[in-house]
Amino acid sequence: MKKPLILLLALCLLLGCLPARADTARDVGAECALAYQDNSLACGYLVDHDYVRGDNLASKVEHIFYVTPGKTPVAQIEVFFGTHMLPYRVERQDGAGWATVARVTEARAQSYVRLEPIAEKFRIVFSDGQRSPLTLKEILLFSEGETEGTALKPWRDPCEKADVMTLVAHPDDELLWFGGLLPTYAGERQLRVQAVYMTCENALRRQELLNGLWHCGVRSYPDIADFEDYNYQRVDYAYRAWGKENILSHLVRLLRRYQPEAVVTHDLKGEYGHTQHIVCSETVLEAASRAADASYDPDSARQYGVWQVKKVYCHLGDAPTTRMDWSQPLSFFNGRTGLEVAAEAFQLHVTQTWSGKFAVAAPGDSYDSTVYTLAYSTVGEDARGGDFLENIPLESLSNYIPEATNQ
Secondary structure (H helix, E strand, C coil): CHHHHHHHHHHHHHHHHCCCCCCECCECHHHCEEEECCCCEECHHHHCCCCCCCEEEEEECCEEEEEECCCCCEEEEEEEECCCCCCEEEEEEECCEEEEEEEECCCCCEEEEEEEEECCCEEEEECCCCCEEEEEEEEEEECCCECCCCCCCCCECCCCCCCEEEEECCCCHHHHCCCCHHHHHHHHCCCCEEEEECCCCCHHHHHHHHHHHHHCCCCECCEECCCCCCCCCCHHHHHHHHCHHHHHHHHHHHHHHHCCCEEEECCCCCCCCCHHHHHHHHHHHHHHHHCCCCCCCHHHHHHHCCCCCCEEEEECCCCCCEECCCCCECHHHCCCEHHHHHHHHHHCCHHHHCCCCCCCCCCCCCCCCCEEEEEEECCCCCCCCCCCCCCCCHHHCCCCCCCCCCC
C-alpha cells in the first residue's frame, strides 16, 4: 500500500513543480469606455472589430483617446491604422499630470504594445509633434495573457537577417502563386521570412495583407513600397512608370538590408502576363548581382554593407528545375497542409475574393504554385529539389542550433 502512495506523492510534487500554463489574453474592449479628446465623443465603434469603419480625424498636434477599463485591467493594446498613421504613447494619471508607461515610436498599420495592467482611467496620445491627421480603424484592448489564437498580432521588426525573401508586385500574390511557401517556411520550419511588396493600393488592402501573412505564420513585419499599382499593356511602359533605376536601387537596398539566403519571385512571363510581375522578376535577378557590388548605390552599401544572395527562384518557367510539395500536413497548423493554410489566408483578402476570379494555384493548374525555376545561384544547381534552401549551409539559417561538443 505504501508504494502506490509514494508514487502518487511523487507525481503530485512533480506536477507542482511544472509551470502553470499561461491563460489566453481576453478581449476587454467591450467592457471599456472609450472617448476622444474632451471625453464628449464616445468611440465604441473603434472596439467593435469592424475594420472597415473607423475615424478620419483632422490635423492636430495631439489626438487623445481616454480609456476607462471595466472589471478587467488592460494590459495589451493594438492599434489598426488607416491611411494616416502616427506614433503613440500610453499615459496613466500621476497626481495632477500624466506619466508615460509605454510608447510606440514607429507607427505601422498594426501597432502593438504590452504594458503593466492598468485598472484605472488612462489615455492614448497619438502625435508626431506636428499638426497631423489620423486615421484609425480599430483599437484592440486586451487583458494579460498569451496572444496566440487572439486578434492581437505582436509583430516583430522586419528581419535583420532573412532566410527567405518573397518579392511580389501586389498583396495576395504571395499566396496565389507561391501556395504553401509561407506556411511551410515561416510557420512549420520557423525560419525568418521577409515578405516584400512593391505596391499596396489602399489601407484596407494593407490590413488584408497583414492578416494573411499572420495566418501563415509570418511574424516579421513586411516591407511595403508605394509604387503605382497598374497592369500596363507593355513591359516598357511599366518600367517607365516605376522608373527602371528606381526599382533596381530599391531592390538592391532591400537585399542588402534583409540579407536573404534565397529570394522567391514571380514568373518571368508574369504568370498571366502581368507586366508588373515581369518587372519584379527581371529586376531582382539584376539586383542579386548588384547587391554584392559596393560601387553600386554606395549609400546603401555604407548603411547595410554589401550582400551576396545565394539563390533566386522564379515561379514557373519554360524549364522548371524544382517542384515543391505543399501537400504535407504541418504540425504548426494542426495537420493542415501548406496549400490549405494558404487558401484560408487568401480568404482574408476579402476585397479580392468576391469575384471568384482568383484562387491559390494548386498542383496541375496553369499557374501551379509548386513549380519553380532556379534562375540565379552562387551555390550550384539543385540536386534533390523540393527546398528553396538546398545547398545553403545550415549554420547560415536563423533556426540553426549548433550541436553540443564534448569537452
